[in-house]
Amino acid sequence: EIVMTQSPATLSVSPGERATLSCRASQSVGTSLAWYQQRPGQAPRLLIYRASTRATGIPARFSGRGSGTEFTLTISSLQSEDFAVYYCQQYNNWPFVWTFGQGTRLEIK
Amino acid sequence: QVQLAQSGAEVKKPGASVRVSCKASGYSFNAFSLHWVRQAPGQRLEWMGWINPGNNNTKHSQKFHGRVTITWDTTATTVHMDLGSLRSEDTALYYCARGGAGDYIGTFDYWGQGTLVTVSS
Numbered sequence: 001e002i003v004m005t006q007s008p009a010t011l012s013v014s015p016g017e018r019a020t021l022s023c024r025a026s027q028s029v030g031t032s033l034a035w036y037q038q039r040p041g042q043a044p045r046l047l048i049y050r051a052s053t054r055a056t057g058i059p060a061r062f063s064g065r066g067s068g069t070e071f072t073l074t075i076s077s078l079q080s081e082d083f084a085v086y087y088c089q090q091y092n093n094w095p096f097v098w099t100f101g102q103g104t105r106l107e108i109k
Numbered sequence: 110q111v112q113l114a115q116s117g118a119e120v121k122k123p124g125a126s127v128r129v130s131c132k133a134s135g136y137s138f139n140a141f142s143l144h145w146v147r148q149a150p151g152q153r154l155e156w157m158g159w160i161n162p163g164n165n166n167t168k169h170s171q172k173f174h175g176r177v178t179i180t181w182d183t184t185a186t187t188v189h190m191d192l193g194s195l196r197s198e199d200t201a202l203y204y205c206a207r208g209g210a211g212d213y214i215g216t217f218d219y220w221g222q223g224t225l226v227t228v229s230s
Contacts, residue, residue, distance in 0.1 A: 034216045036154075043204055043220035044154065049213055087154055091215030097170070098144075098156040098215075 002026050002090050006101035012109040015078050021104045023071040023088035032092040035064055035073045038103075039084045047086075048073065075106075083108050111135040113143075113205050113221035120227045126193040129224045131205030138186040139163040142208035144217060145179065145190045149201040159208060160188060195228045202226075 003026040013019045023033070031051040036044035046055045048064035051071055061076045075082055088101040116130040131143065144159040158169035160179045169177045178191040188205060203224045206217035 032215055036217075043223055044206075044217070045220070046209075046213075046216055046218050049209070049216045053212070055213075055216075055218065089154070089216075096215055098146075100154040100156070102153040 001097060002029060002092065002099050004088055004090055004099055004101035006086075006088060006104045008104060009102070010105045010107060012107050013078055014109045015080060017078055017109075019075045019078055019082075019106055021073045021075075021086055021106070023066075023073070023101050025069045025071075025090055028068045029090040029092035031067050032090055033064075033066065033071050034089045034091065035062075036087045036089065037082075037084050038087065039081070044087060078106075080108075082106065111207065111219045113207065113219055115203075115205060115221040115224045118225040118227070120229065121195050123196055123228055123230055125195050125228075126191060127195060127226050129190045129192075129203050129205075129226065130187055131190075131221050132185065132187045133207070134186060136207075138183065141210055143179075143181070143188045144206045144208055145177075146204045146206055146217070147201040148204070148223075149198070152201075157190070157203075162188070192226075195226075197228050200226065200228045 005024045007022045033051040035048040038044045052064045063074045085103045085105050087103050112134045114132045119127050139162045142159050142161045145157040160167045162181045176193045181188045205221040207219040209216040209218040
């Protein structure tokens with residue numbers, strides 16, 4: 001099973017600033033990597049797929065990069081609604097066995 | 110619009126079974142897979158299994174050692190997830206999620222609201 005590790009566990013950033021979240025895979029997943037946002041009391045929401053493509057309706061301040069084992073999610077100019085928990089998820093190799101990272105909590109500084 | 114509406118919270122005793130249901134609407138039911146993902150308190154999201162109503166294929170995570178059964182009712186556009194031999198560690202929020210297609214394949218593009226299952230004696 002591919003293990004996904006996110007860092008940091010918690011990130012404190014001021015509104016309007018930039019946040020960069022990291023995700024590492026225990027083996028290469030190519031670009032088969034997605035990012036989700038989970039606000040308190042809500043279900044996860046797909047943000048990014050194929051490591052760098054924004055899902056429909058996702059603002060341009062969200063961007064993803066990376067391939068292989070190292071990935072980042074950057075949120076430029078943080079808005080109040082962006083403070084949430086973010087998860088990465090890999091879906092490499094059909095038939096897929098999906099695994100998630102443990103999450104990064106983005107909190108207001 | 111795409112909606113996944115899940116059944117209500119459940120409280121079960123250890124050793125019992127639970128059924129969580131997910132009614133899909135707003136899209137062609139047979140054209141997309143449906144998955145179950147759970148989130149135990151303080152834990153990461155965990156994929157449990159999926160079903161493809163279009164071809165009757167199912168697959169479960171080996172972690173559940175056959176305790177999970179996923180079925181569907183096409184006429185009711187509803188997917189059911191049965192989890193047996195419940196233990197306290199199964200206390201979690203259970204989500205159904207639609208599997209993406211095309212460019213979105215491999216992702217979960219829509220999610221239900223979650224169903225809390227509590228296992229307690």
